[in-house]
Amino acid sequence: MHLNYHFFKFLCPAIKSEILGGNIVACFSQNKEELIIEIQTKDGHPFFIRALLLPSNPCLSFPKDFKRSKKNNVDLFPEAIGKKITELRLLSFERAFYFVLNENQAFLFKMHGSRSNILFFIEKDGLPSNLFRKELKEDQAIKIQALEKDLTLTWEKFQELDGNASQYLPTLGKLPRAWLKEAGYLEANLEVRFSLMTELLEMMEVPFFSIFKKNDNYLLSLLPCQSAIASTADPLEACNLYFQKAVVRKNFETIKNQLLRTLNERRKKTLNYIHKTSEKLEGMEKEPPPSQTADVIMANLHQIPPGANQVDLFDFYINANREINLKRGLSPQKFAEQLYKKSKNKKIEFDQLRKNLAQKEKELEEIAKEEETVNQSEDFRSIKSLLKKGNKFPTAKQQVQLPYKRFEVEGFEVWVGKSAKANDELLRRYTWKEDIWLHAKDVSGSHVIIKTQSGMTPTKQVLERAAALAAHYSKNKTASLAPVMYTPCKYVRKVKGSLPGAVMVDREKVILIKPEGPEEI
Incomplete structure (x- = not known):
């Protein structure tokens, strides 16, 4: 009922007792939907009218004091400055009131829900000369007296x-x-x-x-x-x-709930990562390392016939014979060398996964603390401090401005361009020379970037998953296998005058991969 005629019957006399005979000294706005009118009363005291005309919830308030910002504000209704208020009237059975200035000018407060507006009249009985919400074109034809209604309550x-x-x-x-x-x-x-x-x-x-x-x-x-x-x-x-x-x-509660939803999503993703990584580590721990197979091959070289693809050798790790598949075209020694290298890479991946798992478990504890902080917050100050800390809750505006979608693969961030123009911006402003660039070969698609970290090189699994994303976000999305080229970002350059998203690439390598979306990774 804050915009109701029956409430205005009490509000208007209260405003009138404050402002009648006073002078308008300022009309300005420092927020798009907010108008501040400062009036110097007969007693010389300031009286502020704040009209917040948000379409979702317009309202009036009367702050005891109002500190005007030194920037990002604009003066409005200059014709009213210095004029004396001689009358204030509530329109009969209408959600509107107006006050008259000493030269027969008038301010009309039309509080019609989402169509609320403030209109200025050079002549009280004429048409408005200025509108606060100029997009409401139909208000240009309003006459004050035409708004009044005559109801018979008998x-x-x-x-x-x-x-x-x-x-x-x-x-x-x-x-x-x-x-x-x-x-x-x-x-x-x-x-x-x-x-x-x-x-x-x-x-x-x-x-x-x-x-x-x-x-x-x-x-x-x-x-x-x-x-x-x-x-x-x-x-x-x-x-x-x-x-x-x-x-x-209400604004505080909206932001608070938004933060809690964001934290909840982070917690779910973190728990999911911990679950999947723990399962993977458990499986890796149960599997014998490839180096054991290499040891068996090297210990039994004299028993392996030349050109054999499959041999039955004694495995001293399990104290029994087992069948081992060799790689066509490679000597047993070279194959064993590959297995030793694979085992070394597997150990690196294993160590990295354990490190990532520890980081995620620590992050889970931090999320729990942040959730507790948000739940206990009762004002903007405490929430703003949390937002400021590490900038972990980007605003909607910041999210919209980012030219990429962000994913995480085994501790590495993978960024996918949102459009052709976004691809250019991603490459120009958000990459480092040693980041890995990927793109579906010979078709249009998103640029994909693996963000490298100091002392850490993306594993083969990270590269393959990023390549699967590059294939998914391309014209080859439905192919069973798609070629994806990759190279460090320092070998990717934009040619002046080329179309959005078009680049020149040097020293690229190509990987064949099945396209997979983020939900499959």
Whole structure:
């Protein structure tokens, strides 16, 4: 009811008692949907009107003090500066009021929900000369007096309308209509309906205002409320209380819930990584290292016939014979050499996975602490400090500006360009010369970057998974196998005048890979 005619009946006299005879000294905006009007009262004190015209929840408030920022603000309605306020009027049965200046100019506050606006009239009885929300083109044709309504609130009129509450009194609003419904209005006969309507209007003539919360939204009501979280008999204070709850507190709760959702997603991803990596490590620990097979081959070289592809050799690790497949075209010694190298790489991967696992378990503990901090936060200060710390919760604006999607593969970040222009920006602004660049060969697609880390080289598995992403985000997405080229970023360059996303590549290698999306990795 904060924009309701029945509330404005109390609000307008309270504003009038403060500003009548005062002078407008400033009109400015430092937020897109917010207008501040500063008035110097007859007593020489400042009086501020803050009109926040967010389409989602427009409201008025009257801060005791308002510190204008030194930048990012703009002066508005210069014609009104220095003018004296000679009158303030509430339009009959309308969610609008205006005050008149000493040269017959006027400010109209049209508080029509998402279509709320503030209009300035050089001539009170003419058309507006300036609008705060200029996108509301239809407001250019508004005349103040044309907004007023003439309603007859009598028993005869009520009978004529067959007790239709919305037609009898269209200014009621949602809360009073809900009160009527709960009181059995729809099922009652005409006399009982009129009695309920009279009772409702009598309650709304009492200047007592309550703020309460319903379905995560804050509401202001003229009706008795047992669940009120704040109440007052001062309509100006009621507006300020509503602003603090419905705007400031609501914004805080929205950000807080957003942070909790972000932390919850991070926790789920971290737990998933820990689960998968633990399973992989367990499997790797159970499998004998390739070096054992190499040891068996080297110990039994004299028993391996030339050109053999498969041999049955005694394995002294298990104290039994076992069948070993050799690699076609390689001598047993060379094959054993490959197995020793593979075993060394496997140990490196094993150590890296254990290191990544330890990092993720530590990160899980940090997430739990951050969740506790957010849950206990009751104001912006504590949440802002958390946002500032490590910048772990990027804003929606920051997220939109990033030209890439981010994935994680075995501790390495893999970035995928979002578009042809984003590919250029990714390569120009977000890569280091030793990062690995990948792209599906001979077809259009996203640039993919493996972010390298000091002292750590991406394993074959990381390279293959990044290549699978490059194939997935390309025209070869549906192919059974797709060629993907890769090379350090220092060998990728943009040619002046080339199309967005087009690059020249030197020293590339090619890998054949099955395209796989992020959900498969």
